[in-house]
Amino acid sequence: MTKPIISTKDVHLFYGKKEVLKGISMDFYPNEITALIGPSGSGKSTLLRSLNRMNDFQDNVTITGSVNIEDKNIYAPTTNKVDLRKRVGMVFQQPNPFPFSVYENVAYGLKLEKKHTKEEIDQIVEDSLKAAAVWDDVKDKLHESALSLSGGQQQRVCIARVLAVHPEVILLDEPTSALDPISSGKIENMLLSLKDEYTIVIVTHNMGQASRISDKTGFFLDGNLVEYNKTKHIFMTPSEKETDDYISGRFG
Numbered sequence: 549m550t551k552p553i554i555s556t557k558d559v560h561l562f563y564g565k566k567e568v569l570k571g572i573s574m575d576f577y578p579n580e581i582t583a584l585i586g587p588s589g590s591g592k593s594t595l596l597r598s599l600n601r602m603n604d605f606q607d608n609v610t611i612t613g614s615v616n617i618e619d620k621n622i623y624a625p626t627t628n629k630v631d632l633r634k635r636v637g638m639v640f641q642q643p644n645p646f647p648f649s650v651y652e653n654v655a656y657g658l659k660l661e662k663k664h665t666k667e668e669i670d671q672i673v674e675d676s677l678k679a680a681a682v683w684d685d686v687k688d689k690l691h692e693s694a695l696s697l698s699g700g701q702q703q704r705v706c707i708a709r710v711l712a713v714h715p716e717v718i719l720l721d722e723p724t725s726a727l728d729p730i731s732s733g734k735i736e737n738m739l740l741s742l743k744d745e746y747t748i749v750i751v752t753h754n755m756g757q758a759s760r761i762s763d764k765t766g767f768f769l770d771g772n773l774v775e776y777n778k779t780k781h782i783f784m785t786p787s788e789k790e791t792d793d794y795i796s797g798r799f800g
């Protein structure tokens with residue numbers, strides 16, 4: 549049987565005294581896309597950020613339970629957080645390229661690693677931009693500022709930046725919510741093509757997007773994981789009334 553690449557066990561997360569994750573246990577499998585859905589404030593982004601310790605950047609956060617990657621708890625004191633965030637890369641809602649050229653954005657992590665020759669970096673930059681389906685848009689402007697690109701192109705360059713350091717898992721927090729439908733469609737197709745090599749977890753408010761691209765879907769409500777199952781099951785025959793109400797637009 550396939551083993552999960554990430555397992556959360558009974559994760560509780562508090563901002564100050566406020567409990568925003570109330571015991572989340574979830575397995576994420578290799579070469580699958582998992583969608584996290586639920587109303588605003590239900591804890592989806594917080595759970596996503598707990599998978600590569602992005603919550604550590606915020607004060608006043610307490611987390612209990614465990615998040616295991618291949619049987620090691622990432623919250624163990626010995627975890628190297630820089631390495632962790634390379635293995636588990638993240639793409640945010642607003643495209644956030646650095647104010648450098650397209651090339652420098654994608655080469656950034658590789659240059660920090662100091663493991664590659666200039667020729668190798670050139671090749672990885674090209675391969676990553678191709679995998680992120682933005683090469684044709686930017687191949688003639690690699691040395692122009694990434695900030696001069698459209699929002700959709702910037703977001704795909706940000707995805708290329710994550711791919712360049714060869715993560716195992718890619719976390720995406722509403723990556724298309726700031727984009728037009730054509731750019732969103734390109735990103736959806738790209739994510740489907742990346743599934744063969746990566747494990748993908750995506751927070752989305754777009755039910756159509758979740759049903760089009762994900763293999764499994766988790767429905768969050770008020771810090772609880774109400775239901776987690778194959779996407780078809782969640783959308784066609786949900787087991788819980790709350791899930792049914794949410795996906796059929798009765799609340800949220």
Ligand SMILES: Nc1ncnc2c1ncn2[C@@H]1O[C@H](COP(=O)(O)OP(=O)(O)OP(=O)(O)O)[C@@H](O)[C@H]1O
Pocket residue numbers: 563568586587588589590591592593594595606751
């Ligand atoms: N830095 C923070 N400090 C205090 N409370 C926070 C912080 N970040 C999030 N919260 C609270 O935690 C709860 C869960 O937020 P979270 O962003 O995970 O929800 P979400 O389901 O992703 O919502 P959305 O869909 O609106 O992004 C919310 O009540 C939110 O107000």
